Amino acid sequence: MIRFDAVTKRYGPRAAVDAVSLEVRARRICVLLGESGSGKSTLMRMVNRLVEPDSGRIMLDGRDIAGVPPEALRHGIGYVIQSVGLFPHWRVAQNVATVPRLLGWEDARVAARVDALLDLVGLPPDRFRDRLPHELSGGQAQRVGLARALAADPPVLLMDEPFSALDPGIRRELQGALRDIHAGTDKTILFVTHDVEEALLLADELAVMQDGRLIAHGRPGEVLARDAGPAVRHLFGEQTLAFHRLGTLPAAGAARPGEAAAAPLLPEGATLKQALMLMLEHGTDQLAMPGGGALHLSDILAAA
Known part of the structure; x- marks a missing residue:
C-alpha cells in the first residue's frame, strides 16, 4: 500500500531521511520507532506531502504521489497528531465532519x-x-x-505520536482502542513513536530508524531476535531487550508435557512475557497450560 523507494530529505548538509526504502503492507499497523531526530516524523509527513522529498519516490497503492495534487492526496489520507488540532469554536460534530463537508457530502x-x-x-x-x-x-x-481522521473513510491513516502527551492510563486505553478500531476497519496505519512499549503493543510491522536511516524492519519478533544489531540493542537497552522479546513469543511453544500441580492456569494464547508476569504475581516457578502440560521458569529464561 505504501512504498518508499530510496527516499531522501536534506536540511542543509544534514540528511533528515537518508535513502530510505520501505514497504508497508496494506491493512497493517507499521510503527516507525526511533529516538528524537531519527527522521521518523519527516518520513511519515512525506506520505501526505507536508514535506517534499529531495530524491526518491513514494508510491501509494501503486501510484506515485508526486503526480497527485497535495489537497486531493490529503483528502484520501487520515492524519492524527499529538496536539489534536481541533477547531476551538466548532462543536465535536462539526470537527469530525470537516473532510466530508469539503468533499460535498449531503447533510x-x-x-x-x-x-x-x-x-x-x-x-x-x-x-x-x-x-x-x-x-x-x-x-x-x-x-x-x-474520528475526524476516519471521517471520509480513507484507506491510509498517519499518526504522529498521537498519545505521547497523555497520562499513562489514558494512553494505554487509547492504544487498546486503536487496535480494536484497526481490527474493525482494516486501515493501513503508519504510526510514529519513540516509546518502545507502545511500538511493541501496536505494531504488526516495526521499522526502526536512527540518524535518518532505516536500520531494521520486520515483525516485532524478527526485529527483537537474538541477532539484533547494536543500534537496535542500544535503542531497546541491553537489559530489557530480552524481556521485550518474550512479548513476541507464544508460551505454548516452550511448554513441557506433564502436569503442573496446583499451579495457576495460563490464559490461552499468552506470550512468554505474560507468563513471566503471572509467575511473579503468584510467586511460583511454573504454570499450568490450558491444553495440558506445564511451563517452567527455566524454560522462559532459556527462551530469553
Whole structure:
C-alpha cells in the first residue's frame, strides 16, 4: 500500500531521511520507532506531502504521489497528531465532519457518519456531539481527532505520536482502542513513536530508524531476535531487550508435557512475557497450560 523507494530529505548538509526504502503492507499497523531526530516524523509527513522529498519516490497503492495534487492526496489520507488540532469554536460534530463537508457530502450522510464514528471511538453521540473542544478531556479530544481522521473513510491513516502527551492510563486505553478500531476497519496505519512499549503493543510491522536511516524492519519478533544489531540493542537497552522479546513469543511453544500441580492456569494464547508476569504475581516457578502440560521458569529464561 505504501512504498518508499530510496527516499531522501536534506536540511542543509544534514540528511533528515537518508535513502530510505520501505514497504508497508496494506491493512497493517507499521510503527516507525526511533529516538528524537531519527527522521521518523519527516518520513511519515512525506506520505501526505507536508514535506517534499529531495530524491526518491513514494508510491501509494501503486501510484506515485508526486503526480497527485497535495489537497486531493490529503483528502484520501487520515492524519492524527499529538496536539489534536481541533477547531476551538466548532462543536465535536462539526470537527469530525470537516473532510466530508469539503468533499460535498449531503447533510444526512454527514450526520450519520459523525454519529457512527463517535460510537466507534467510544464517545456516545448524544453526549458528545454538541460539546466544544474545551469541554473535553485530553483523551476525549484525541478520540475526536481520530474520528475526524476516519471521517471520509480513507484507506491510509498517519499518526504522529498521537498519545505521547497523555497520562499513562489514558494512553494505554487509547492504544487498546486503536487496535480494536484497526481490527474493525482494516486501515493501513503508519504510526510514529519513540516509546518502545507502545511500538511493541501496536505494531504488526516495526521499522526502526536512527540518524535518518532505516536500520531494521520486520515483525516485532524478527526485529527483537537474538541477532539484533547494536543500534537496535542500544535503542531497546541491553537489559530489557530480552524481556521485550518474550512479548513476541507464544508460551505454548516452550511448554513441557506433564502436569503442573496446583499451579495457576495460563490464559490461552499468552506470550512468554505474560507468563513471566503471572509467575511473579503468584510467586511460583511454573504454570499450568490450558491444553495440558506445564511451563517452567527455566524454560522462559532459556527462551530469553
